[in-house]
Amino acid sequence: MTKIVICGVGGQGTILASDILSLVAMEEGYDVKKSEVHGMAQRGGSVISNCIFGKKVYSPLIGLGEGDILLAFEKLEALRSLSYLKKNGKMIVNDYEWLPITVASGDATYPENIIKTLKKKVENLICVDGIKIAADLGNIRTTNVVLLGVLARFLPFKQESWLFVLEKRVPKKTVEINKTAFLLGFASEA
Amino acid sequence: MREFMSGNEAVARGAYEAGCRVACAYPGTPSSEILENIAKYKDKIYCEWSTNEKVALEVASGAVFAGARSLVAMKHVGLNVAADPLFSMGYIGVTGGFVIVSADDPGMHSSQNEQDNRNYARAAKIAMLEPSDSEEARLLTKLGFDISEEFDTPVLLRLTTRISHSYGIVNIDERKEHPPRGYKKDVKKRLILPAHARPRHIIVEERLKKLKDYSNSFPLNRIEWGNRDVGIITSGVSYQYVKEVFPKASVLKLTLTWPFPDKIIKEFAKGVKKVIIVEENDPFLETEIKAIGIDVIGKEKLPVTGELDPYILKRAFGSSEEVYPTQDIPSRPPVLCAGCPHRGVFYVISKLKLTATGDIGCYTLGALPPLNAMDTCVCMGASVGNAFGLERALGDEISDKIVAVIGDSTFFHSGITGLIDIVYNKGTSTIIILDNSTTAMTGLQEHPGTGKTLMGEETKKIALENIAKACGVENVYVIDPYNLKETEEIIKREVKRREPSVIIARRPCVLMVKSEPPLMVISEKCTGCKLCIGLGCPAISIKDNKAVIDKFLCTGCGMCAEVCLKEAIEGNCS
Ligand SMILES: Cc1ncc(C[n+]2csc(CCOP(=O)(O)OP(=O)(O)O)c2C)c(N)n1
Numbered sequence: 001m002t003k004i005v006i007c008g009v010g011g012q013g014t015i016l017a018s019d020i021l022s023l024v025a026m027e028e029g030y031d032v033k034k035s036e037v038h039g040m041a042q043r044g045g046s047v048i049s050n051c052i053f054g055k056k057v058y059s060p061l062i063g064l065g066e067g068d069i070l071l072a073f074e075k076l077e078a079l080r081s082l083s084y085l086k087k088n089g090k091m092i093v094n095d096y097e098w099l100p101i102t103v104a105s106g107d108a109t110y111p112e113n114i115i116k117t118l119k120k121k122v123e124n125l126i127c128v129d130g131i132k133i134a135a136d137l138g139n140i141r142t143t144n145v146v147l148l149g150v151l152a153r154f155l156p157f158k159q160e161s162w163l164f165v166l167e168k169r170v171p172k173k174t175v176e177i178n179k180t181a182f183l184l185g186f187a188s189e190a
Numbered sequence: 191m192r193e194f195m196s197g198n199e200a201v202a203r204g205a206y207e208a209g210c211r212v213a214c215a216y217p218g219t220p221s222s223e224i225l226e227n228i229a230k231y232k233d234k235i236y237c238e239w240s241t242n243e244k245v246a247l248e249v250a251s252g253a254v255f256a257g258a259r260s261l262v263a264m265k266h267v268g269l270n271v272a273a274d275p276l277f278s279m280g281y282i283g284v285t286g287g288f289v290i291v292s293a294d295d296p297g298m299h300s301s302q303n304e305q306d307n308r309n310y311a312r313a314a315k316i317a318m319l320e321p322s323d324s325e326e327a328r329l330l331t332k333l334g335f336d337i338s339e340e341f342d343t344p345v346l347l348r349l350t351t352r353i354s355h356s357y358g359i360v361n362i363d364e365r366k367e368h369p370p371r372g373y374k375k376d377v378k379k380r381l382i383l384p385a386h387a388r389p390r391h392i393i394v395e396e397r398l399k400k401l402k403d404y405s406n407s408f409p410l411n412r413i414e415w416g417n418r419d420v421g422i423i424t425s426g427v428s429y430q431y432v433k434e435v436f437p438k439a440s441v442l443k444l445t446l447t448w449p450f451p452d453k454i455i456k457e458f459a460k461g462v463k464k465v466i467i468v469e470e471n472d473p474f475l476e477t478e479i480k481a482i483g484i485d486v487i488g489k490e491k492l493p494v495t496g497e498l499d500p501y502i503l504k505r506a507f508g509s510s511e512e513v514y515p516t517q518d519i520p521s522r523p524p525v526l527c528a529g530c531p532h533r534g535v536f537y538v539i540s541k542l543k544l545t546a547t548g549d550i551g552c553y554t555l556g557a558l559p560p561l562n563a564m565d566t567c568v569c570m571g572a573s574v575g576n577a578f579g580l581e582r583a584l585g586d587e588i589s590d591k592i593v594a595v596i597g598d599s600t601f602f603h604s605g606i607t608g609l610i611d612i613v614y615n616k617g618t619s620t621i622i623i624l625d626n627s628t629t630a631m632t633g634l635q636e637h638p639g640t641g642k643t644l645m646g647e648e649t650k651k652i653a654l655e656n657i658a659k660a661c662g663v664e665n666v667y668v669i670d671p672y673n674l675k676e677t678e679e680i681i682k683r684e685v686k687r688r689e690p691s692v693i694i695a696r697r698p699c700v701l702m703v704k705s706e707p708p709l710m711v712i713s714e715k716c717t718g719c720k721l722c723i724g725l726g727c728p729a730i731s732i733k734d735n736k737a738v739i740d741k742f743l744c745t746g747c748g749m750c751a752e753v754c755l756k757e758a759i760e761g762n763c764s
Contacts, residue, residue, distance in 0.1 A: 009522065022357060026194050033323070034194075034357040037220075037299045044728050045524035059434040060323070060356035060427070063501025065513030076519060083514045100522035104731035105560050105723050108520035121514060140742070 001054030002155070003062045007081040008073030009098050010047045013144030016169070017071075018049040020148060023165045024157050025053035035060040044101070046077055048084075071151050073130075073144065074098050075114040082121065090124040092150050094143070096131050126150065133184050142181035145170070149185020159186070195360040197353040200324040201291060202227030203360065204331025205261045206234065209368030211286070212253035213237040214246035216603065217632035218265030219300035220354035221293035225263055225644060226633075232645045234365065239635055239644045242570075242603040243268035247275045247290065254279075254288045254344075255380060257371025259335050263291035266307045267569065271604070273310070276344070280314040281390040282380050283342035283397075285371055287335030290316075293349040296470040297497035302550065302569065304495065306472040311346045311448040315394050317401050318346040318448035322429040324358040326410075330445070335368075337446075341401055342393075346448075350470065352427040352497065402449040410445035413458050421462030423455065423475060423486075428468045428498055435503045450478045459484045466491075466507075470498050526555045528729035529705065529745030531697035532624050534671030535595065536563035537725055537749070538678045544593050544685065547576035549605070551597035552630045552699075560726045564595065571596070571604025577619045578612045586618065590686050593620045598654060599629040599637040606657060612690050613662035620684045620691045623654055624671075626699040634701060658692035665691035672697060674752045706746025707761065711737045715758035722750040722759065 004021065008014040015036055022034040036049035050062040062084055070085040071092045072078030078093040085091060095115065102108040111117070119125050128150050134143040145166065152162055163179055170178045195203065201224050205213060213235050215225040228237045236253075240246035243264040250262040264272060269292050276290065292310065295301040311318035319334055321327040327349065334345040378386050405411060417438045424432045425444040432441055442458040444451065459465050459479075467476045467488035476488035491506045492498065504511065526533050536556035539546050540563040548554060548564035549572060557564035566576055577594035596605045601623050612619050629635040636642045641651035658666045665687060669677050677695065684691040708729075718735040729743035730750060739750070739759070751759040 010524065023194060026192075026359060031359065032194065032357075035352060036355055037351065044522075044527065046522045057358075058430040059500050060352060060358070060430065061499045063499040063504065065511055066500060076522065079517045079519050080522075083516050085514060087512065087514070099731050100520055101525045101558075101726060101728055102520045102522070104728065105726065106720070106732055107559065111519055 001052060001057060002068050003066055004051045004069045004071065004151070005048060005062055005067040005081055005084045006051065006071045006073070007046070007048045007077045009077060010045050012073045013141070014047050014049055014073055017144045017148050018051045020165050020169050021051050021151070022053070023169065024161045025051070027161045027165060028157050030054060031057045033057045033060040046080060048081060069151065069154060071147060073147060076100065076110065078118060079111065079114055082118070085122065088123070090126070090154060091118065091122045092126045092128065092147065093118065094130040094147055095127050096129070128185070128188055130185070133188060134181060137177065137181055137184065139174075139177055142174070142178055145178045145181040146185035146188075149182040150188060152182070152186050191362050193360050193362055194357055195324045196223060196355055196357050197321065197324050197327040197349055198223035198355070199227045200327040200360050201263070201331045201347065201349070202230070203362055204328040205289070206231045207328070207363045207365050208287070208332040208335045209259050209366050210235050210261050210335070211258035211370060212250055212260040213262070214240045214250045215263040216240050216243045216246055216268060217629055217635045218268050218293070219632055220295060220351040221263050221265045221268070221291065221349070222632045222635065223354070224291060228261075229644050237644050239637060241638060243272040244275060247272040247279070250288065251275060251279055254284050254286045256286065256373045258286040259368050260286060261289045261291065263293070265301065266292055266294040266305050267301065267303065269307055269310055271570070276310065277314050278382060279344050280316050281382050281387055281394055284338050284344060286368070287338035288344040289331060289334040289338065289347050290344050291347045291349060293351070293354045295351050297351065299351055302567070304471055306474060307346070308348055308447065308474045309472065311348070315398055316344045316346055316448075317341065317446065318348055320348045320426040320445060320447050321353055322426055322443070322445070323353070324356070325360045326445070327353060328360050328362070341397055341404070343397055343401065348426070350427055350497075356427070398449050402451070405446045405449055405451040406453040408446045408451065410443070411451050411454055412443050413454065414441045414443065415461070416440045418462050420464045420466055421458055422466045422468055423458065423479065424468040425475065426470070428470055431498055431500050431503050432468050435500050444475065447475065452482050455479055455484065456482065468492065468498070468503065523558055524555060525558070525726065525728050526552065527700050528727050528743045529700035529747040531626055531671045531695065531700065532556055533561070533725055533727065534674055534677050534749055535622060535624060535695045536561045537674060537753070538681055539563040539593065539595070540724070541678065542682060543591075545580070545591050547573040547580065547592070547594045549573040549596040549600050550631070551600055551624075553595060553597055553624050556595070558726070560724050570600050571608060574605050574608030574619070574621055575611060577621070578608070578615070578617045581617060581619055586688065589618055593622055593681065593685060595622045595624060598623055598625040598627065598639050601654065602638045602652070606661065609658065609661045609663065609692070617690055618688045620681070620687070620693065622681070622693045622695060625654055625694050625696040628699045628702060630699045630701065634699065654694050663690050663692050665689055666694070667691070668694045668696050670697055671695040672747055672749060674749060700745050700747070708739060708741040708744035708746055709748065709751055709759050709761050710739055710741070712758050712760055715756050717756055717758075719755070721753050721755065725749055725753060
């Protein structure tokens with residue numbers, strides 16, 4: 001069984017990413033469960049979704065210390081969700097800062113050197129500038145798919161399955177750019 | 191065919207397959223997607239956003255009288271609003287099958303409390319089903335209609351956030367039509383004045399006995415024998431956590447949890463050395479099981495508060511696996527969106543230092559810093575009565591400092607009766623209705639003021655100002671909350687008025703309209719005074735002592751430019 005935690009900020013497209021991931025796992029014949037929270041959390045707050053696949057999946061939730069891979073769309077959120085990662089788990093973090101309102105208003109400070117802090121704790125850390133890749137491609141809204149591309153490198157799924165699901169799941173007009181975003185993420189040096 | 195579905199989608203699918211004819215709801219997380227998905231089958235199922243949950247349950251009950259299979263869905267607290275007809279329908283029973291969906295929210299991801307609605311099944315003496323994943327959600331919705339018709343009872347389908355918003359693989363089926371059985375007048379059944387209700391109560395008690403026998407032989411109340419040292423009794427999503435964490439244990443999975451299946455529980459308890467109950471929130475099963483004389487371990491090990499997960503379960507029963515410690519870092523609370531029209535009103539309330547009784551919706555976020563512009567939030571509609579009560583207790587002087595703030599959907603839901611109370615009882619309160627022309631918090635649903643139905647049809651748009659006037663309020667004003675100056679003037683004037691007033695702050699939710707070009711800060715003019723930060727806009731932050739605007743988040747609403755005294759914020763940045 002493989003347990004993947006995706007975290008970020010409401011509005012970053014984490015839900016679409018975990019949707020696609022789950023559908024690819026299903027496409028490949030696995031049992032899959034996914035869990036996420038809607039409502040209050042979506043208004044620019046911290047968001048987490050869980051995706052678990054394997055021969056037979058029971059719990060839709062990943063408990064603390066259980067995640068095999070943590071995919072973080074934002075650095076502060078990577079730190080926040082760190083405790084969901086198991087001790088020898090892998091973390092993929094988007095090198096991006098989104099100031100929470102507590103910081104923007106000057107009541108708190110955004111921690112410095114998060115990547116460094118994370119590196120000290122997590123051996124298996126991959127840092128990507130997903131936004132840059134997406135911006136170079138011409139649409140920063142594809143950042144979530146770039147990050148999925150990075151994640152895909154560590155999962156046992158065929159590339160065709162990813163592209164097949166992407167085609168079904170993203171808006172028609174953006175199919176091509178999203179496919180490219182995925183492939184760029186997959187091939188990125190990070 | 192297999193599909194990947196959330197629990198809510200699966201309930202909708204189950205209702206469709208079961209031949210459901212009528213479905214009603216008022217939105218509420220985590221239940222809202224049930225009706226949104228039923229709307230996909232609108233050629234077969236009449237569906238509506240009702241004004242509130244009580245109305246939803248009553249409309250569905252009417253359809254049940256006609257013998258049509260009907261469903262009503264709501265979040266847990268919605269069932270409080272609908273509790274009155276629920277208890278009556280418990281007595282009246284059904285003609286067409288009746289499934290009442292309650293989506294509870296352990297952990298309070300998006301709710302004001304953590305009430306455990308299993309207690310309603312017991313209190314209203316009706317049958318209850320608890321699915322443990324999406325596939326069961328589909329199956330039990332269908333089965334719910336059958337049980338409802340067979341035993342002449344409404345069936346409570348109890349979901350929780352982790353059922354509603356978790357996804358799993360579902361095997362979908364064809365629809366089987368159940369044409370309405372037709373309406374036949376039967377006052378002894380449906381007109382429950384005391385003389386009719388007394389015999390009905392006897393029938394209800396007999397029904398419970400029959401249901402109990404059924405529950406004891408219900409195939410989905412099943413024993414999965416494993417190691418006999420411990421036996422775990424569980425239901426709902428907790429079953430999944432148990433299977434994951436204790437794959438070898440003997441498990442009694444309960445699915446029809448009310449009436450309580452005593453025989454199978456006794457049998458299970460006899461077969462194991464020790465019984466553990468794993469359930470979220472209240473010790474519902476535990477209380478019943480202890481009452482039949484079985485010694486169990488339950489809430490002394492597991493929390494009553496919050497939701498469960500595999501880690502909590504492991505911890506409670508002895509695992510000491512090490513995990514990364516939680517980090518001490520700045521929190522990231524949800525915020526009013528950049529460009530949210532509610533912000534204008536809250537900025538003014540905050541500036542005028544008013545006491546604001548509040549209500550439930552996106553606008554409750556106006557309570558957070560830096561706006562801090564809301565004092566109370568009790569339940570939907572409460573702001574109106576609360577403001578009046580404060581005024582009555584403290585006298586006219588203080589009432590010049592009080593406003594009630596309520597959203598448009600919330601006002602339709604349950605603010606109107608409070609307003610009538612104020613007029614009738616000679617109050618002078620000021621009510622601000624935040625009219626963003628949608629039900630934003632729960633995902634932008636239509637409501638009686640939007641001019642559209644759930645089924646996508648055009649309909650009469652009910653005007654808030656007409657309602658206010660019809661309730662007898664003479665001072666009714668419509669303002670644009672982006673216009674801070676006007677907003678301030680009118681609120682200032684109306685709180686002082688010794689008559690009731692209604693101020694409608696009207697501007698559509700920023701998520702529904704195309705953004706204006708973003709604004710930008712002219713760095714030379716910015717003195718770093720942070721006045722604009724007081725708006726609490728997520729697009730504005732301070733960098734090197736100057737304000738900066740995130741051009742991707744900014745919607746060009748212009749409120750920050752209005753607030754700035756140095757004219758340092760301008761439009762038309764590219
Ligand atoms: C009795 C009850 N039903 C439903 C809800 C869920 N709920 C919370 S806020 C809200 C809608 C608020 O809409 P509106 O008043 O228009 O404010 P907006 O979110 O658009 O600002 C709903 C349906 C609830 N909390 N209580």
